[in-house]
Amino acid sequence: MVSVTLPERLDSSAAFALKSEIEQAVKNTGGGQVALDASGVTYLGGLCLQVLLASRCPLVAPSEPVVEAYGLFGVSAYLTEPLASLKE
Amino acid sequence: MSGDMDDILLVFFQECEEQLQELERGLSALSDGESGKETINAVFRAVHSVKGGAASFGLENLVRFAHVFESSLDGLRSGRVAPTPEIVKTFLKAMDVLSDLVAEAQGGATVDTGRIEESRVELQAIIGEGSGSAGPKEDDTVPADFAPVPVDFEPVMADFDFGDFGVEEDAPADAASLVVTFSPHAAMYDRGDDARNLLIGLSDVAVAHGGTSMVTCETAALPALGSLETEKSYLSWRVVLPAAVPEESVHTVFDWVSDVCDVTITRDGGSSPGSSSQEEPAEAQAALAEPEAEPEAPVPAAVQAAPVQAPVAASHARTPTSIAEKIMAELPPAPTPAATAPIAAGNTATRRPVEQATIRVDLHRVDDLMDLVGELVIAQAALESIGQREDGGQQEMIKRIASMKTLTRDIQDAVMAVRAQPVRSVFQRMQRVVREACSMTNKDVVLTLEGEDTEVDRTLVEKLSDPLTHMLRNAVDHGIESAETRIAAGKPPTGQILLSAGHRSGRILITIKDDGGGINRERVLATAVKRGIIAPDAVLTDDEVNNLIFAPGFSTASTVSDLSGRGVGMDVVKQAILGLGGRVTINSVEGQGTTFCLSLPLTLAVLDGMLIVAAGSTMVVPVSSVVETMMVNHKDIYMLPDGANVVSIRGACMPLIPLASELGLDGYKAGGPSEEDVILVVENESGARAALIVEDIRDQAQVVIKSIEKNYRQMSGVSAATILGDGSVSLILDVPALVANALGRIDTRPSDVRTGLAA
Structure with missing residues (x-):
């Protein structure tokens, strides 16, 4: 499983880069599973949260701030279980 | 209220003044067809700043109106609405209301609620909120702090609806927990804010009231990663707060994002009580049917009506698409009479020094003055040393005095520059005068301003306002003909008035030029004879006849209108201008228009x-x-x-x-x-x-x-x-x-x- 290490600060300005990075990783694996290493993340904002949730990738070793942020955003459930894939 | 607070308020009102000017400028630019992003943003910013400032001072009426205004402007900003002339007109009208509300907050006259309402409905119509769903929240709450004006309740009542999202339910639904749902717009993130901050704010509020917030995130709208636009906002949240949390504190959390975030606040389960305040027109009618309950107790009336209406209203509440609803929901709750009382008292008590005792001056002008004063000190020292010289130093003395003379003049100029103000502030006020005069006379007149940057002594700027108001009203009322007459005369139906200022040989020359019918000299003459102003057999030149309109008691208007025709106006104008050391001249060509020229000294000193x-x-x-x-x-x-x-x-x-x-x-x-x-x-x-x-x-x-x-x-x-x-x-x-x-x-x-x- 390919792992993407997430940057330290996931604020609004980081959203675009985050999306590109995850997309790139997904592409590289040829549609395989990509794990997001959230161990170094210290800040998570609303826009990046959207990207993380939309990626439907599991988080690996989420840092304390990430766990807190997921709690704050009311999405703790997705910490362990990514959002169900879209039925498209 | 403390002295400090007064000072801050004073600054706020000064800023309001500036923002309103900015607004006026932007809207004029818009109406001239200049709908650049910068212009729209400037207009938006102006209203937003007024709102923000007013919110910090708890000036409820102002905040509420500014908010609706701002939302409509946002429609313009986001390109949903095109700045058509009608829409710009609505904005201009709203601006007038806004500036009246500022004046009201400053301790001025109370603004007619009917007018506010009318403008609000128009504003909401712009962003696609029909009056049927628009929520003039004030209708059931504001009368408490406004002087009850029964008339205001008639037409507007019919279109109030959801209103307060549970404000009324506060009392009966005490034990119900508070449910806040919100979905941020992309604009909120643009502004550097984050949903995170709101959630933190809400959780703080919950903790402060001895509970915790329960957050659920609505992710249904979230697309797949590939089609996700990172700067867009897809998530919305539902936060359940403990029952003890008052709505006010929730409003405070959303205070700064209320325009870029859809918020609804309801008590308990979220559907019935909260949305029940969404009253149907019929219900409003029902409320109207109890007029005796209305003025003094509008809240019970609404509550009473609510349960009956709940099922119907609930279905409406299910579709929280109405922007106006959301807007209204975000608004801070209606002030209770008790809460507003101190503010109102403060208004009258602290706004005494409205006669702006201060002026704002470009710093470099003050610096220039300081430099010159420095020079003066040096010159004085030089003179002293010459005076002490044994030989008298006659030549030297004369030279020094000459340079001192130049210096004195420079200082005088510098002081004048400090006192100088562009006539813009007065001129822009005139736009409004013309607008109001137009709506009263049902005429369409465009006022063009020229030379607003012309600077004159501030005493003059202030004193110009009244005479100009009179003259412009006159120009609209008597000068410009009705649209039919204009078309018949081969003119465009829209009248033109030019208000210009300029320097001319050490004086300021202000001209008011209309393209109306000109002065009807026969009628003026006949009226003057009838009123005994001149002898029946007097032979007058055209010019003399023109000047008769300045005679005390002169009026050709057959009936006294709201606007003019009482026969005091022009006489007063002339006296005011003469009092300023100025002069008025008239130039009128029948069928082509009239030009008034005011010539005034630059300074009175x-x-x-x-x-x-x-x-x-x-x-x-x-x-x-x-x-x-x-x-x-x-x-x-x-x-x-x-x-x-x-x-x-x-x-x-x-x-x-x-x-x-x-x-x-x-x-x-x-x-x-x-x-x-x-x-x-x-x-x-x-x-x-x-x-x-x-x-x-x-x-x-x-x-x-x-x-x-x-x-x-x-x-x-x-x-x-x-x-x-x-x-x-x-x-x-x-x-x-x-x-x-x-x-x-x-x-x-x-x-x-x-x-x-x-x-």
Whole structure:
């Protein structure tokens, strides 16, 4: 499983880069599973949260701030279980 | 309220003033078809700042209206709405309401709720909120703090609906927990804010009230990663707060994002009680049917109606698409009478010094002044050292005094610059005057401003407002014809009024030019005869007839309208302008329009004067009115059959006025002008010239104007007095009055065709 290490600060300005990075990783694996290493993340904002949730990738070793942020955003459930894939 | 608070408030109102000007400027630009992003943003910012500031001072009415305004503007900003002339007009109207609300907050007159309502409905209509779903929240809450005006309840009641999202339910639904749902717009993130902050705020609120918040995130709208636009906002949240949390504190959390985030706040389960405040028109009617309950107890009425309506309303609440609903929901709850009372009291108590006792000055102007004062100190030291010298240092002294003279003048200019203000502030206010006059008379008039940057002394700026208001109202009411008449006359249906300012030979010239029907001289004359202002057999020139409209008690309006026609206006205008040392002239061409020219001194303090001698006494003629000077040449002087003299100067004849005899001084020698006498060719504002004969020209100097009216009484031919360097008192001549007297006419006619053309 390919792992993407997430940057330290996931604020609004980081959203675009985050999306590109995850997309790139997904592409590289040829549609395989990509794990997001959230161990170094210290800040998570609303826009990046959207990207993380939309990626439907599991988080690996989420840092304390990430766990807190997921709690704050009311999405703790997705910490362990990514959002169900879209039925498209 | 503390003194500090007063100061801050004062600053806030000053800023409001500036923001409103900015708003006016932006909206004018919009109406001129300049709908650039920058313009729209500027307009938006202006309203937003007013709202933000007002929110921090708890000026509820202002905040609420500004909010609706802002939301509509946001429609413009986001490109959902195109700035059509109608929409810009609505915005302009809303701006008027907004500035009235600012004035109200400042302790001014209470704004008619009906007007606010009307404007609000129009604003909401812009962003696609029909009046049916628009929620004039005020209807059921505001009367508590406004003086009850029953009339206001009639038409608008019918369209209030959801209103307060549970404000009324506060009491009955005490135990219910507070449910907040919100979905941020992309714009919120643009602004650097984050949903995170709101959630933190909400959780803090919950903790502060001894509970915790329960957050659920709605992710249904989230697309797949590939089609996700990172700057867009897809998530929305539902937060359940403990019952103890008052709504106010939730509103506070959303205070700064209320325009970029959809929020709903409900009690308990979220559907029934909260949304039940969404009343149907029918229900409003029902509420209306109990008029006795309305003015003093609107809240019970609404609550009462709510349960009945709940099922219907609930279905509406399910579709939280109405922007207006969300807007209203975000608003801070209606102030209870108790809460507003101190504010209101504060308003009246603290807003006394409305007469802006302060001015804002560009820093560099103050710096310039400081530099000059520094120079002055050096010059003074230099003079002192010369005075102490043994040899007297005559030459040196004269040199120093000369430089000191320049310095004094520079300082004077610098001080004037500090006091100078562009006439823009007054001019822009006039847009509104015209707009209001238009809506009262059902005419369509465009006011064009020119030269708003012209700077004049601030005392003048302030005093210009009233006369200009009168004159513009007159121009709209009497000057511009009705659209039908205009079309019949082959003119475009929209009337044009030009208001311009400019400097002209040391004075400020303000012109108000309309393209209306011009002055109907026959009617003016007939009216004047009827009112006994002139004798029935009087023969008047066109100019004299025009000037009759300034006569006290004159009015041609057959009926007194709201706007004008009471016959006091123009007389007052003339007095006001004369009081400022100015003059009004009229130029009217029947069928083409009327031009009023106001000529005013730049300052009321100092003028450049020519010191002349008449009958042995020194007098001052303002340099600005002197065109040229020359020696008397008897060959050029001709006597008219009536005994008056004219002088021909390069082929142009003008009346010759021996100043001393004109002023009734004894010393004037009979036998006409002598060879030593000097001719001053003087001119009034409209270009009429006359030749004044004086004995000598002494000097040219700046003189300080001392009012003679204040200290003595008004004298014809003399505008003021001054004190000369030798300590003697000297009179400052009122040249235009002298010219007018000498010509034996009312005021201003060019003395011949050529000067008329040249002028």
